[in-house]
Structure formats: C-alpha cells, structure tokens
Amino acid sequence: MAAAEITAPPLKPYPVIPILEVGAMANSKPYVANAAMQQALGFPGELVEGWHDKAIAKLGDLLQNYRGLKVYLDACVHCGACTDKCHYFLGTGDPKNMPVARQDLLRKVYRRYFTWAGKWFPKLVGAEDLSKEVLDDWYSYFNQCSECRRCSVFCPYGIDTAEITMAAKEIMDSIGLGSKYTNEIIGKVHKVGNNLGLPGPALLDTLQSLEEDLKEETGLDIRLPLDEKGAAVMLITPSADFFAEPHVYSLMGYAKVFHAAGIPWTLSTHASEAGNFGLFIGNYGQMQKIAMRVREAALDLGARRLVVGECGHAWRVAYSFWNTLIGPFDFLDPDYPLPQHICELTYDLIQRGALTFDKSANDRYVVTFHDSCNVARASRMGGLPGGQFEIPRAIVRAVANKFVEMNPEAIREKTFCCGGGGGLLSDELLDLRVKGALPRMEALQAVVDTDGVNFMATICAICKAQFSKVLPYYKFNMSMVGGVHQLVSNAIRLGPK
C-alpha cells in the first residue's frame, strides 16, 4: 500500500451524494495476518486447501446459528434507502461501499449455494459462484466497513451490514485469510492483557507517573490504583487511556471523579483493556474469551461494581453482550447498573450534587459532541432509550459554558463514524480512513465556521485516535479532539468546598 496516495476530498458546504466511481477503492485492504498471528487465535495460518468448500460450509454454519444473518440475507429488496448512508461511500464514491452493494458481495454467494432461485437462475437473481475474485472483493470491501450500523437505522427491515461484515470476516478467518491489524491485537490481549501490549510492570510505572502529574497539578494525592483487592469499583478502560494523547486526560478525569466522590476503585492488570476486537471479527468465541478476563479479574479482586471507560465498541460489548457472555453478575452489587458507563457514574454524581465544577476552566473551548457509533446505535446509558445521547451531553453542559450541536443529520442515531472503527484503525488503511471521515469533517467545518467550535468531545478511544490522525488532512488542529472526561478533569473542583 506504500504507493497509495492519501488524499482528503474537498469539504463542501452541504452534503453531496457522489457520482459512482467503480473500483475506486478496490485496492484498499489491510495487511494479511501471518501464520503465527492466525494460529494464536486458532485460525489456519494461510489460505487453506479447498478454501472454497470450507467457506461455503462455514457460511452454512453461521446461517444455522445467527437468525439475523439469515433474515438479512433474504429480506433485502434493493430499495436503495441505504445507498447514500455510508461514510465510506460518501467519502470514496466506490459503489461497493454502498451498504446494499457490500451486503450483496456475501448475498450473491448465499443465493448461489443456499437458495433455490440462485441454484437454478443465478443470473436472474444476481447469484454468483465464490471465485477467487469474489474472495478478493470480500477482503477489500468487508475491510472497508466499520460496522457502525448507520445504514441499519434507515433500512426498512433493519438489515444490519455490520452483522454481514462480521460474518464475512469470520468466514475469511476460518479459511486462513485474516486481517493483521485485528488479529495481531487480539493475540496481544491474550498474551499480555491489553491491545497495546503494555505489560503489568510498565502499566504500574505509567500509572505512578500519572499520579505524580496529578499531584503536581492539584497538590492532592489522587490515586490511580492497580490490582487493589477489595476496591468497590473495578474500572475497565481502553489501554490507549494509559499513555496516548488525548486519551490520558480522560483517565485523569476518571481518577478525579473517583477521588472527589470518595469511591474506592482499581484498575486490573489482567483486564487492562476494555476494547474487544472479537466483536470486529465476528467471532463469538474470541469475544467471550476476551470478555472473560473481566469476570475473572472482578472475582479475583473482589470488586462489587464494573465501570467502563470511554470506548465505543467496548461499551457495546459490555452493555449488550457481557451479561450474555460472562454473566450472570450475581456476585456484584445489584444496586448499580452492571456494567456501568463512566459517564453514567459521573452523571449520577452530578445529579446528586456530589461534584462541583468551575465551568470557566473550559471557557477557552467552544465544544461540540461527536456521538460514537457503537454507543449511539448499539447501546444505552441510563434508564431511558436515548440516554446514550443525553447523558454525555449533560456532562459536557455541566462542565463547560459553550456547547454547540452539529447538523442534526450527523449526530445522535444518525451520527457518522469517525472513519476508523471496526478494526480499520491501521496505517495501511489511512487513505480510506481520511476519506471516510469526510461527512464528520463537513459537519464539523460548519460549526467551526458559524460558532467558532474548537473542541470536539467524544467518548471513544478509536474516535480519538482516528481524529487525531485525520484532522490535519482537513486543515484542523489535531488537538481539537478529546474526551468528555478531559473536560470534566479541567473543570472539577477538588479538596475542601
């Protein structure tokens, strides 16, 4: 991919549906995982002999086990409602990035091998043999879907392209064709405990130096405890929070909130990662295995509550799947949501008047909020549907004076992915990531122009990393992006009231 030129499309004053550019992104694909990375997850090391038959058999398996996949492959009528909804299509114009066309890459194979019409009249219903060309298309275009579910909001049948992408990735993994980025990271989680491969002693070191920073900043002994038995709360947060900027500012924010509220808490070495890339590759077993560390760590440390830091897909897995994968949580405190999002915790404390803020500390910012896709469309916060939109915004309003919303078509359930989700946050995909960020960048440009917005808050480690990287391609300052708890950290008053 070294030759690929990375270009940001020009920002337009209003969204325009692009003219189709067939094959524009056919060459965009992640590096293939090597044999060691594949085998560490129990997948074949390279494309296996007889991959064709094995892929079809695997698809048959998945159809038996996932009702969603079966219904989604049957139900599409090609109405076209989704065709202009994907950020990667809007940014690249490649027709295979239209959600329906992406689904059809798998659907045409499903039709050919599993339906009567496709067996007898393949041309008529657009059924096709699984050839090497089709497999190549799968590898390119299913690795151009960030599983953000925006298309599924608009589909009259709720067809979720993310489910189809996950199935396709699962099939490809099972025949030895995995993505290096996702599969190498999953290996690190199993081996070291987190996506970044930060070992326990290094983690302890990092946290201690952060404690020193906090001491210098506030004059207080604000702790970042690791592996402390008997702490009420175990915090599980994306490992990027431990050292990447701007992530680390939010981690300090969490620490200050726990400190101010007097809640004993701890991080865990064993579960030093909230992210769960098992979701991205659609592998139930991996997702469960990665999540299981959380249960083990909580039992080991005797924690009573599980709180999850700012991470979009991690919150989806925690909120929607943990109870299924690693529950029941009968050993935890039933008085709190299990698991609880850090924003739910902070919001609750604000409601109870347990935290005080000096909002003027954020007066240098005009803030807007980027809803992260997995939080927005695959989870909830609080007791009411839509709490995942209201609670983070309420926190921002409580800690900052100037808050502005972006275009209603680009936030809340209609939010655009940052362009780096779904296991695509890899350097060789940078061109795709830059182009996929286009719709968000257009919405941001609009509020920069009208309201002077200079800070985009978000609650996802992938969003933060992606924006830090792509903002400069659109002539924005990379430090415009940061966490909600980064703003909390700026404004929170500690010590005697």
Added chain:
Amino acid sequence: MSAATVVFALLFYAATLLGAAGLAWRIRDYARTPAPLKIPTTPAPTTTGGVVLRMLREVALFESLFKANLWIWLFGWMFHVALALVLARHLRYFTEPVWFWVVWVQPFGLYAGLAMVGGLAALWARRFLVERIRYISTPSDHMMLALLLGIGVSGLSMKFMSHTDIVAVKAFALGLIFFDWQPLPAHPGLFVHLFLVIVLIAIFPYSKLLHAPGLFFSPGRNQADNPREQRHLAAWAAKLEKAKV
C-alpha cells in the same frame, strides 16, 4: 368445462401449495434459528410493549424508510397501502355474502388500483434514472416490478377497458375454495391477470418478497433493549457454557 378452467384451477392449487408450504417452511426456519446476541438498533424500546409499537410503526408507516429517503418512502408506501386496499376490494370475489367492510372499501379500492400502478411505475423509474439504484438492480428486481405492474394494469384494464363476466369469475373463485369447480370466462385480460397472480403466489417464499415475513424476525427491530436487566442466552450459547463448567 373448458381446458382453461381446468388449467387455471390446477395452477391455482399448485401455486397456493407451493407458496404456503414455502412460506411456512421459511417462517419455521427463521423462528428456529437462534439469535445469540442482543443487537437491536438503538435507541430501542426497553419493553415488549414498546417493541410491538416499534414494529407496528415499521409495518404500517415504514418509519425507517421515512427517515432514509422521502421519495422511496412515498412511492413504496403508496404502493403497499394501495395494494392492501386492492386486496381488500378483491375479497368480494371470495366471500358470499360480502363482508360489510369489504363493501365499504370498494370505491377506495378502485383509486388504490391507480395509485398502486403509479407507485410501481415510479419505483421502476428509479431503477433506470438513479445511478446508485441502477447499479444495485438485478434482473429479478426489474421482473418483480414488471410482474406487479402487469397484475395492476391487467386488472385495471378489466375495469376501464374490456369488462369480463365478473359474476362468473366470482363463481370460479368460490368454486376453487369449495372444490366445486365452475367455468372460468374466456377473456384474455383475465387470463393474463390470473396467470401473473399465480406466478406471484408461487414465487413469494423463494424471492425477495420474503422481506414481508423477514421484517418480523429482524433482530435489529424486534428485540427489546434490556440486556443489562435480563440475561439473554441462546440455546447453543447455553450449551457452550454448560460444556465449559
């Protein structure tokens, strides 16, 4: 009894059998396939009652499509509502005495016939005129629209151009139901109309018309958003769990 009567009667039975059996098999298959994870598209209702309301809005108003694209919604919704009214109007050929609400719906059914053809024509035009829709259209997408349009136009032609012996048609329809065959009037428009309807019934469960039952089984729409409150465990996942303990 004419040859046409016998052929059409047999075709109707065969198509009904093929359609009903296929549909039952498909629905049974959907119902028995597990949905291992909670994947409603959020924000989603948190209760079963809320889910029923969400589904009602999807079925009756095409809520998601409305959010997506007003043109597709307009033509699609117009076609489907019109089709429902036209089907209701047609119930007079299958009931004796005719139900009161079927009588009441008759004049609307007529306008609906026109709206249905109009909606279908507009939906078909999109497949030629909009580049994105042209790209995703397969021959079967065109044929499905042609089939429905053929049914609509041939039906309307019998109302507005060349009438058939409608009393005899009703006798034929009732005869099919009660296995007491009555002669079918020889009328080219009627033959075309009935043949296309037979094709539609037969291919229903083997085509994209499966979107109708599919919607009710879509986990993105039919699941309640309550994973923290209630533990969700599919049978195969439970088995996996037991095996580990």
